[in-house]
Amino acid sequence: MAKKGNYDELAKKIIALVGGEANIANVTHCITRLRFNLKDESKADTEAIRSTPGVVGVTSANGQYQVIIGAEVTQVYEKVAAQLHNLEGGSAAPAKQEGSFVSRLIDTITGIFTPILPPLTAAGMLKAVLAILVAFKLVDSASSTYQVINFMADATFYFLPILLANSAAKKLGCNPYLAMMLGGILIHPNFVSMVTASKETGDAITVFGLPIYNATYSSSVIPILLGVLLMSKVEPLANKFAPKAVxxxxxxxxxxxxxxxATLCVLGPIGYVISNILASAINGLGANDTLVPDGKGGFTVEDDYRIKYMNDHLVQVSEALHDGVDVMGYTAWGCIDLISCSTAEIKKRYGMIYVDLNSDGTGTLARWRKKSFDWYKEVIATNGESLKV
Known part of the structure; x- marks a missing residue:
């Protein structure tokens, strides 16, 4: 673990050992790791980094050179970023990525979404705290306190296109401020008002005769990513062919x-349609569990769909064990219905114990065992012998 006063020294040493500032195309961080995109990974002295005090380990995957720091990664990252002058502001050419298409895609997605995890986490936890305050009747859902905390949490999701534009631009190698301007265009109040009026009157929105699809993009992801991707191709051409004097x-x-x-007329609508398709697919995950009488004066949930899913999964785990795979254990997610960390909703349920709680914070918080609870209990008691192959 790095000492507080040694963050500068550790950052300086890591930069030098990964090949110096000139070898770093980009760097982000997650909960425990510094994630570098290196221009030439062979220049990194992996063994020296591993033996550096304050470094837990080193790994390389999907085009990223990852230095594992631990809980103090944020402080170390801040010192690393402060010393990388060639990455400050503006647009930087992205590193030439190697490896398969899948690995490059994963690296790009990780690089775009990792920087915005803190505001997403903050928003989700604010929603969760608000739901708890309402559940325990400490805050009324009609009060101004509720409304203020609620819009504080909603701000991240509403302005998500702008947050994504910034991180996507840095990853794709175009100007982050122009990208954020594009995100602002998609959620500008005047545009939202024009879309609302167009839906009511039927009058089309056009620009130079080109029709603009009646869609709103707050909280959207794919439209802005497509827009920034196009920007990463257009901006270099604009810089190349624009007269030097102006x-x-x-x-x-x-x-x-x-x-x-192009984003308003073409890419935005394409992204909007794709987002709706993906949302429909994702919303099919989880289940809208319904309580039914259990015949004993209480309630339960007939969740045979959950039992089948877990049974089939555990059968595969069993086969892996027989094949010699070193399986250390299995944890069901989750044992009890949980509030979603990202949206603070509990409409879709994943646990084996039903919790009487609604997304708005109302409910008695009573718990009821689902059918899957007793099934899983038997699986544990028989060490898997009760599984249906």
Missing amino acids: RFFTAPLITMLVVGI
């Missing part, structure tokens, strides 16, 4: 006109 003015103008209109 490039400072004309390059951003060309970039935003082309990308802004």
Whole structure:
């Protein structure tokens, strides 16, 4: 573990051992790791980094060189970022990625979403705290306190396109401020008002005769990612062909006109449709469990679908054990219905114990065993012998 006063020294040493500042194309961090995109991974002295005090370990996967720090990774990252002058602001050319398409895709997605985990976590936890306050009748859902905390949490999701634009631009190698401007275009109040009016009157929204689809993009993900991807291709061309004497003015103008209109007219609608398809698929996960009388004066949930899923999964775990795989254990997620950390909702349920709680915080908090509870109890008691192969 790094000592508080040694964060600067540790950061300086890590930068030097990964090949120096010139070898670093990008760096982000997650909960425990510094995640580097190195231009030449062979220049990194992995063994020296592993033996450095304050470093827990080193691994490389999906195009990322990961230095494991532990709980103090945020403090170390801040010192690393402060010493990397070539990554400060503006646009930087992305590192040439190697490996399969899948590994490069995973690296890109990780690089875009990892930086926005703190605000997403904060928003989810604010929602969760608010639900608990309402459940224990400490805050009324009609009070101004509830409304203030609620919109504080909603801010992350409403302005999500702007947050994603910033991290996507840094990952894809274009100007993050122009990208955030594009995110602002998608959720601008005037545009939202125009869409609402268009839906009511039937009058189409157009720009230079090109139709704009009636969609709103707050809380959306794919539209802004498609827009920033296009920007990463258009901006270099604008900088290349704009006259040098007026490039400072004309390059951003060309970039935003082309990308802004293309996103509103083409990419945004495509992303909107894709998002709806994915949302429908994801919303099918989990289950809307319904309580039914258990014949003993209480209630239960007939969740045969959950039992089948867990049974089939554990059968595969058993086969893996027979094949010699070193399976250390299995944890069901979750044993009891949980509030979603990202949305603070409890509409979709995953546990084997039903909790009488609603997404708005109302409910008695009573617990009822689902059918899967007794099934899993038997699986444990028989060490898996009761599983149906």
